[in-house]
Amino acid sequence: MTTDRTHAKRRRALTVTIGIALGIGALITAFPFLWMLTTAFKPQRESVTFPPTILPEAPTLQWFQILFTEMDFGRYLVNTILVVLIGFIGLMFMAMAGYAFAKFDFRGRRWMFFLVLATMMIPIQVTMIPTYLILNGMKLTNTLVGIALPTLVSGFAIFLFRQFMTTIPTEMLEAARLDGAGEFRTFWQIVLPMSKPILAVQIVLTFISGWNSFLWPLIIASDQKLYTLSVGLALLNQQLAVNPSLQMAAASVMVIPILIVFIVFQRYVIQGFALSGLK
Structure with missing residues (x-):
């Protein structure tokens, strides 16, 4: 029984680790797309400022x-x-x-x-x-x-x-x-x-x-x-x-x-x- 519980805990830990890794990979992959969308709503002065901001402070269409x-x-x-x-x-x-x-x-x-x-x-x-x-x-x-x-x-x-x-x-x-x-x-x-x-x-x-x-x-x-x-x-x-x-x-x-x-x-x-x- 102890061995089964140990294997179950290892499987859960592995599943959580894989999930976190996939989530990080998904965020990295989606970041350029999110940057494109947020920049499309920024005023021009805000889109060229440094350091850049992710979310627009004054959204505009x-x-x-x-x-x-x-x-x-x-x-x-x-x-x-x-x-x-x-x-x-x-x-x-x-x-x-x-x-x-x-x-x-x-x-x-x-x-x-x-x-x-x-x-x-x-x-x-x-x-x-x-x-x-x-x-x-x-x-x-x-x-x-x-x-x-x-x-x-x-x-x-x-x-x-x-x-x-x-x-x-x-x-x-x-x-x-x-x-x-x-x-x-x-x-x-x-x-x-x-x-x-x-x-x-x-x-x-x-x-x-x-x-x-x-x-x-x-x-x-x-x-x-x-x-x-x-x-x-x-x-x-x-x-x-x-x-x-x-x-x-x-x-x-x-x-x-x-x-x-x-x-x-x-x-x-x-x-x-x-x-x-x-x-």
């Missing part, structure tokens, strides 16, 4: 107002949201492709899936010039559609959908077909509802990809009115010499929506990756 009234960040925000929404259209195409690779047997399926996987091995920088020339020939340069179109479909997303949809029982699909359901109805009413976890994963990944898009919008858009938030943030840092509060306010506008989306979908994201067989 001045910098957020300047971003959307004087710095054209409202337009950048609308452009970014439109790029993300266009990217969401591709989710259905990628889900259909993943479903076809998972549940249909057709000639050339393996080779076609191999080509999809091969696109994941090609750096995006290699395809930028050909993509630009194609869009230029289609008169889509300097347009929001041209910014969003290259990211409409992703080989990695098709792979994720395929991996998840192989776990859907084929018997359920055959039963639906025997009941008279067409392929589109089977996909829409059976496959998609069962694929909520992987859809959540793709919603998060698509949102992050579109929201953080920087290099391609900078290349394809020559009109500043078509810039996204990330390009506008880089432009802001070049225009201002010293104004940490305004820069942190712009960074907060960039980061907070991503955190909100991830917090909302995190349960489905973890479940989706687990059921897709990814480690």
Whole structure:
């Protein structure tokens, strides 16, 4: 009994120690984010004082107002949201492709899936010039559609959908077909509802990809009115010499929506990756 109590005390001590270590690590990791948020509400004189203060002594929303009234960040925000929404259209195409690779047997399926996987091995920088020339020939340069179109479909997303949809029982699909359901109805009413976890994963990944898009919008858009938030943030840092509060306010506008989306979908994201067989 004494030995069991000793082991139990050691386990509790180890658990407490691990908890404290993880808590300290979490605080260290989150500190830059907290500093960004608090600095966004500081007056300029307070953000450049030394020694610095963590919490603002006189909080203000001045910098957020300047971003959307004087710095054209409202337009950048609308452009970014439109790029993300266009990217969401591709989710259905990628889900259909993943479903076809998972549940249909057709000639050339393996080779076609191999080509999809091969696109994941090609750096995006290699395809930028050909993509630009194609869009230029289609008169889509300097347009929001041209910014969003290259990211409409992703080989990695098709792979994720395929991996998840192989776990859907084929018997359920055959039963639906025997009941008279067409392929589109089977996909829409059976496959998609069962694929909520992987859809959540793709919603998060698509949102992050579109929201953080920087290099391609900078290349394809020559009109500043078509810039996204990330390009506008880089432009802001070049225009201002010293104004940490305004820069942190712009960074907060960039980061907070991503955190909100991830917090909302995190349960489905973890479940989706687990059921897709990814480690």
